[in-house]
Amino acid sequence: GKLSPFEGWLLLRGLRTLPLRLPHHMKSGLTLAERLKAHGKVERVNHPAYSNHPGKKTLAGYAGLFSFEVTGDVD
Secondary structure, X not given: OXXXXXXXXXXXXXXXXXXXXHXXXXXXXXXXXXXXHHOOOEEEEEOOOOOOOOOOOOOOOOOOOOEEEEOOOOO
């Protein structure tokens, strides 16, 4: 496939602002992970910034993506 001129412009615009957006994305993800970690119904939070994360040593930074496990049943 190929990009239309408008799609190419959107891609370039997004790449230019990525260095401005990524630190905020990382900070927001870590803040949310910390709040979930302190919640009584959350059993475990997996975030790359935590020292027990297997990729911690190889990562220069981390994204806002993480996972968590809820205690008890889904219901």
